[in-house]
Amino acid sequence: MSRIVNRGAASAPTLADVAEVAGVSRQTVSNAINNPDLLRADTLARVQEAIDELGYVPNRAARNLRTRASHLIGLRARPAPEGTAHALMDRFVHALVDTSRTAGYHIMLVTDDPEDRTGTAGYDDLLRSTAVDAFVVTDTHLDQPQLAFLESRRARFVAFGRPWADPDAGHPWVDVDHAAGAALATEHLIGLGHTRIGWIGWHKDSRIGEERRSGWSRVLKAHGLSTTAMASRVEDTIASGRSAAAVLLDEARPTAFVCASDTLAMGVLHLLDERGLRMGEDLAVVGYDDSLVAQCLPGGLTSVRLPLEQVAEEIVAALEGLLARPSYVGPGVLLPPTLRVRGSSGPRLG
Amino acid sequence: MSRIVNRGAASAPTLADVAEVAGVSRQTVSNAINNPDLLRADTLARVQEAIDELGYVPNRAARNLRTRASHLIGLRARPAPEGTAHALMDRFVHALVDTSRTAGYHIMLVTDDPEDRTGTAGYDDLLRSTAVDAFVVTDTHLDQPQLAFLESRRARFVAFGRPWADPDAGHPWVDVDHAAGAALATEHLIGLGHTRIGWIGWHKDSRIGEERRSGWSRVLKAHGLSTTAMASRVEDTIASGRSAAAVLLDEARPTAFVCASDTLAMGVLHLLDERGLRMGEDLAVVGYDDSLVAQCLPGGLTSVRLPLEQVAEEIVAALEGLLARPSYVGPGVLLPPTLRVRGSSGPRLG
DNA sequence: GATCGGGCTTGGAACGATCAACCCGAAGGT
DNA sequence: ACCTTCGGGTTGATCGTTCCAAGCCCGATC
Missing domain, CATH: 3.40.50.2300 (Response regulator)
Structure with missing residues (x-):
């Protein structure tokens, strides 16, 4: 049993469509979504109504293009080796996904391309292509060269793990004591x-x-x-x-x-x-x-x-600082385990 | 120790920049990247040289906007409950990330928004906003209503798990026997x-x-x-x-x-x-x-x-069919464990 | 020598959002 | 009476890429 499916392509409503229905301009609709407090209450309600009626959802690609941000965070992590008890990733990843969502970010998973020996080109590309806004890197103790590379490229990232080599490193970090x-x-x-x-x-x-x-x-x-x-x-x-x-x-x-x-x-x-x-x-x-x-x-x-949940929270807080303009890099955070x-x-x- | 950082914003090179350096037009550069065989060998070489020289990386947001695709796959998964031995996610997620990369896709993690009781609105939005091209859903046995909702919305997704309720369901699936x-x-x-x-x-x-x-x-x-x-x-x-x-x-x-x-x-x-x-x-x-x-x-x-690695491979294969035009939905795949x-x-x- | 055709290349127009600047009328200060 | 300010809203330009239709060049054909 197999088949060819032809999905009906009733193109999605755009900002302009909503604007027309609501009888306002594009920008007003945009404001209704991003800066609701700039609008008068009655206008806002009218726009909201139009949005609901049309089932409008902003197009991410367009927004990303214009704002030069993707609201995507790349999580660089390697899998737990089989045969070891080490499964903290599951818990950490989930905590990070949850905390990120409340901050308006999504988590994209990244692993090393086995064909790229330096293991860094891919990350750089992702950042430069605006695929991700920043990275969260783990296993920092294993990858000194990678960290140095990221720093030299002025890449935006938060490390889960102290900058062992250079305690005064310029990137934000969160670690467990x-x-x-x-x-x-x-x-x-x-x-x-x-x-x-x-x-x-x-x-x-x-x-x-x-x-x-x-x-x-x-x-x-x-x-x-x-x-x-x-x-x-x-x-x-x-x-x-x-x-x-x-x-x-x-x-x-x-x-x-x-x-x-x-x-x-x-x-x-x-x-x-x-x-x-x-x-x-x-x-x-x-x-x-x-x-x-x-x-x-x-x-x-x-x-x-x-305390992986707290680590995730601190990391997201650091990310928000990093991605703010002007960006703010706070001191490293050390959390106590139990x-x-x-x-x-x-x-x-x- | 904290500080305000002002990152130099030497804006990234664009297609037009590459075109100018290479002495060709934008479209030719675009073809060099997406359809290299349309170009004469010497032109291609010249363009490639310019790309390397400038360190050009295509802007994802712009490409996504134009092509209406994000090359992002949403993975819907819930974390392993603490106190259970169940940690297959780690292995499966990694397998999926790896397989997806070779197919040109990245994996974005999605979990349920606890405030959204239906647990579906978020997914629909992500699809409609072109944030993701499709979903991989797990735990299908737990979420019959969600599956039905996704189908009714003509959402694109591949299920890890049989469509128990309706063996003839229209979506691709992969499961373990x-x-x-x-x-x-x-x-x-x-x-x-x-x-x-x-x-x-x-x-x-x-x-x-x-x-x-x-x-x-x-x-x-x-x-x-x-x-x-x-x-x-x-x-x-x-x-x-x-x-x-x-x-x-x-x-x-x-x-x-x-x-x-x-x-x-x-x-x-x-x-x-x-x-x-x-x-x-x-x-x-x-x-x-x-x-x-x-x-x-x-x-x-x-x-x-x-056989999670094979499951991941079959899922990615199904995704490729789903996202092809016209999209192709093959029969469900059942894999034997060991x-x-x-x-x-x-x-x-x- | 004019025409034809195929292979490459080209400028212009989307894609759908946000930014920057401007506009307008009402309120307030001098 | 005039200038400024400010809330609330509009308009044109722009982000960087790919699609589209047309254009160019060159050799082959009649």
């Missing part, structure tokens, strides 16, 4: 009576990883507890988390772990599973990101939850 | 030696749920195995999955469960955890959706994997 999150997790474990708390984190070249790690070490030191031989830095995979946990557990005998991600935490849980140890009771584990995995796991994985306590951090120690 | 997935899971368990296989699914009014369930019952019957008292229909939450499993386990004593979702399967695993039973060994469990949770869980959750075998379905029985 990663150290505070790890500190929260560590304090929580100390509060439960733990004194030997290990860290499983990312490689040293990960700025976020080091940031999170600093929260852990700072709190331990503040409580006079030792960090020596208690930390491991590995790749963000379940397998590395598992083996890092195995080594630390045998050598330093921690009673709890704080992990730089839920993925690594899952690695610890894999190890517990293998060794027949009970999560929470034999070993406390805290993850990071509050992924779906943390939420769904039997017993639940205690995890640091990123801790979701679940079974994996176990009961208070005897 | 849900029954086949459940059948795959059931066959797998039978192959492992199970004969008492339970079903935990969704309420009867869920068409997808019933479809998946039919795969399970069909296979059992084909093998002469009983389905009586072996099935339960509940909400898609971990808690309901857990209690459904508890009841079935006590009353019908199945040795394996096929679940309509990974979320429900996680419910079963929660129960095992409570009762101190071992997943896979004491009870085999198969989920549906191949979520990150299934992948990350210690031992792993065997699950039915949806099974990802992991620890939760356990070893071959005794």
Whole structure:
């Protein structure tokens, strides 16, 4: 069953059509839509009536052409790698779409063109062609060159993530206080009576990883507890988390772990599973990101939850400043995460 | 630290600028971009050179206005509810973005405006205002009225999901063969030696749920195995999955469960955890959706994997037909899922 | 040598909105 | 009485591209 369809093309009503019906000029209709307070109440009502009658909807392309704006924000994001717990994108994307809508923007998804090695030409084109007004970029820690390129091109964008390389960078940014999150997790474990708390984190070249790690070490030191031989830095995979946990557990005998991600935490849980140890009771584990995995796991994985909804709000606020004329670039925003306590951090120690 | 920035507005080069540099007319430049084969090779080269020299990028708004097309596809999707394992959106969205790009389209995200109860006005506006050329709609099973509305408005859209109400609906659709997935899971368990296989699914009014369930019952019957008292229909939450499993386990004593979702399967695993039973060994469990949770869980959750990349490809193909002139609507496409075998379905029985 | 035709090129006119400037009458100040 | 101001509305120009119909050039044909 297939067919050729010929859609009737009764062309849509334009501003001029509405103007004629309402007995006013084009501009007045335009004002009725964009600056209603410029019109007298009775005129406004008459125009509105004509709009409703004709079912008029402004043509975006024409408006975009004239105003040199598209009210479209490009979201540059890479998908969560399979096999990791990392699914914050879903939540963040939705929060961003919602917040943007209330501000009159729509979100357009952009991913890297695998054929473009620099991964930047496409973005530049989108901006220059007025396809998007600005970008929201994530994964800033991974793409220093790209960020530099965007800045050099005077591209308009807001970063979810600090400008690690240049704290004084000229672009707006919003980030989560990663150290505070790890500190929260560590304090929580100390509060439960733990004194030997290990860290499983990312490689040293990960700025976020080091940031999170600093929260852990700072709190331990503040409580006079030792960090020596208690930390491991590995790749963000379940397998590395598992083996890092195995080594630390045998050598330093921690009673709890704080992990730089839920993925690594899952690695610890894999190890517990293998060794027949009970999560929470034999070993406390805290993850990071509050992924779906943390939420769904039997017993639940205690995890640091990123305030993605607030991040989205701050990003949209920054976008509005960026796109205002003259554009306004405020200071970077750092938001505190929270801790979701679940079974994996176990009961208070005897 | 905040500041007012005044960006230099060296206005972008236009078609006319390129034409002047290349010593040809606007139309020739336009042809060089859109119909290169209409030009003599040397002219084309000269134009291309001018384009590169000026760094010209066609203005989308102007093109959209003239051609009455935006090359933007609206993706209507709702976020995964927190606390469920359901994270297929991430993968599907990315697949769709990638496939669309190769076809020259971009994806714009759309969610329901909570203030608009019908949830349809917004979509209609977007189409009429030429903001998007067409929609991709998901969750078709949940929104019958919306689908009907879109059809009545002659809106252009492709559905991810069968037109359950009217199998002969006029819009293109792509769906996964849900029954086949459940059948795959059931066959797998039978192959492992199970004969008492339970079903935990969704309420009867869920068409997808019933479809998946039919795969399970069909296979059992084909093998002469009983389905009586072996099935339960509940909400898609971990808690309901857990209690459904508890009841079935006590009353019908199945040795394996096929679940309509990974979320429900996680419910079963929660129960095992409570009762101190071992997943896979004491009870085999198969989920549906191949979520990150299934992948990350210690031992792993065997699950039915949806061919989302292929779905995306078929959807884009359907979109291209829909947007061609005259538009072409092909028959619906049904794609087979696959099974990802992991620890939760356990070893071959005794 | 005039005509024809095909391949390229050309200027002008849309597409549908907003911007900038202007217009008009009534109110208020000097 | 005259000038200014201001609210409320109009008109022509413009954004940058593609469509349209006509024009040009050149070689081939009669």
